[in-house]
Amino acid sequence: MKVSREQMAENRRRILDVASRLFRDKGFDAVSVAEVMNAAGLTHGGFYGHFSSKDDLIAQTLAHVLAADSGGGGDLRAYVDAYLSPRHRDNAAGGCPTAGLAAAIRHQTPAARSAMTEGLRSQIDRIGKALPELDPADRRRAAIGSWAAMVGAVILARAIDDAALSDQVLEQTRAWIDAGISQVSAG
Amino acid sequence: MKVSREQMAENRRRILDVASRLFRDKGFDAVSVAEVMNAAGLTHGGFYGHFSSKDDLIAQTLAHVLAADSGGGGDLRAYVDAYLSPRHRDNAAGGCPTAGLAAAIRHQTPAARSAMTEGLRSQIDRIGKALPELDPADRRRAAIGSWAAMVGAVILARAIDDAALSDQVLEQTRAWIDAGISQVSAG
């Protein structure tokens, strides 16, 4: 059952999109190749026509989703608010791939690690550029510190089994970042 | 081959210690029951005499390691420095269980989530108590914000496949936290 060139390209895109959501939602290990293919509307047989292995799928999915992932470029305040919202915490499947997958990268192949590294590098740069009021040294510090706090807070908020404390982690981290950025720029 | 009561208790402790290291090093999924038992000097057969399932082992291991884990109680500055050191980044097996396992808790049982929640609650309290110079509202904000940044920075530093950038994430996060705490207390 051959399909058109362009149909195949679309299938591939759908596999990557669906894999990206499933991986963020359930983790790399808990998602099977067959599950990804079924979610993409295909069967498991065609998988190895698109990818050489599950590890290959993981690496290509990361490159795909991290390239698509923007955010932090425009209004930083709004971006931080959305990032540290209960809505984002509760939407891992559609949320930031760094918050969802960074911790699992340690156990993946070099290609996957490399994709994540590039994604982080450009994300830090993007946040830095959204802080033009700071001088360069403060800017980099604020970009890295804020990003670490944002990712850490979402990971912790998702781990916590107590709605009030989880909300508080998000809210207080938002206030902490806010204070950090304002005070540096005032200093 | 029965062993003494106290030998059994020691075996159990060794299983939990070894499991804690293996889980932090390789993740819950990548460690088999047999691997844990072998590392503890036993065979896989006796496992279900100690634990009702692998999920039970995970929950009890978390309770065990999070109870043992202190840190942040004394000199906060020194604790942050050690936490955000390359040495800690490179020692996941012996390092902070939150940095190593918090992101994986989402996919675990309620018992495991509960253990992690209690560990986080007391860790935040501990950090707050190490900031007596701040007034209560600032104290809580600083404790949560710093802890989120610390955990996030170690996770990111471990994910990054570039020594210079990884070191920089640790170092800049340390400076960011330092500035945040000092400036709040000066304000």
Place this chain on the structure above:
DNA sequence: CGCTAAATATGATACCCATCATGTAAATGT
């Protein structure tokens, strides 16, 4: 319009792992 190659489907295969069944020997209590 027919040929061929390619994309996917269907159907193995082989391995790993959590869990259970049963055997065995030593500790504990009387």
Place this chain on the structure above:
DNA sequence: ACATTTACATGATGGGTATCATATTTAGCG
């Protein structure tokens, strides 16, 4: 000392999953 219980070892069992083999259908091309 002896009986009994119990902690652990050895050895299944069953289910899941990555990967491979083969069949099928149709796009792409002459």
